[in-house]
Amino acid sequence: MKIFEPLEAGVIEGISKTLGETNKGLSGTEIEKFLAEARIADCDPIITKWKRLYNAFVNYQNKNKNSNNILTFINKSMSPARFVGKNEQFEDIRFELNKYLSFSGLKLKENGKFTSTDSTSTISEAEQKANRFKSKLQQRNTHEKIYEYCKAELLAENYFHSVFEAVKSIAETIRQKTGLNHDGSELIELAFSIKNPLITINKLSNETEESEHKGFANLIKGVFGMFRNTAAHAPKITWEINETDALDIMSTVSLIHRKLE
Structure with a gap:
């Protein structure tokens, strides 16, 4: 199994805030479910959702020195089957996640799987790689x-x-x-x-x-x-x-x- 390098603290924070966002993110029950499936300890289950995720991810990464199970969590929570009839929500979350993942040379594809990409080092590069508007135009088969x-x-x-x-x-x-x-x-x-x-x-x-x-x-x-x-x-x-x-x-x-x- 490939071992993925640890994610930077800023990347983990961005991912946690995206997945724990109040309106479009995961519910508390879903967080509990996917943490268990990804084999990540739910160390602070009663705090704010994004901080709950952040603490769980950081705690896992500090102990294991890799980001594998964090990426597994993202895979499971972003399974396209969960978003049937909610494609816009899926794309909005995927767009935000890819901003942060691009700093680690990763991109979440439409099928919910990861692919390697050139890593970014600036905010503008991350924004360009994750460009949502262009992606939506391409979905419409724009001329x-x-x-x-x-x-x-x-x-x-x-x-x-x-x-x-x-x-x-x-x-x-x-x-x-x-x-x-x-x-x-x-x-x-x-x-x-x-x-x-x-x-x-x-x-x-x-x-x-x-x-x-x-x-x-x-x-x-x-x-x-x-x-x-x-x-x-x-x-x-x-x-x-x-x-x-x-x-x-x-x-x-x-x-x-x-x-x-």
Whole structure:
């Protein structure tokens, strides 16, 4: 059996606080169960949950000079079978755990198992390795253009600028396909003209297909008007985008790019 090096005290504290978090973490009963299954002594069962875990983990590690059973505890408590129907909760916890595990060269995968990774030494490196926003985009099979145009913003989980850059990618793709140098509504009207279209999403052979074509052009105009133009003129502090909104906007941009192909 592979022997894993002891975890740093800060890493153990971060893991304990994540797993013992009041709303999304383990219950007291679950902590008792998984400590027993991982063969870790429950040395302070009546104190705060995260401190209970921290003391149990530190006590085990001091005696055994390895982190094996601590990792076993994480494996058992993060078994995907426990989170059926609660995928967002699973990903939120996994994201937080991976921030701390990355300092020890470990990563918890979607299957609840560990894999080796390059260890990190700074907070920003840990944040980038555990990037939750990008992971959620990948789960949605988001179009590759999204990552091409807003890589830095995604790594920083900057939702405001990620949306801005992603929406700008639509106009740039249309210009590349048509050779036009216009922008905004004028670009869309020229590119998707019914009489002389430079881009079509169907054969425009009947009224239904013409309506679909016009609807797609109006969708792009709406995305520009609501997300690109607003983001360009409104300061971030007054036009806040949360993660859910950003994911939905990115999915719309992804749909547009698939249609453009």
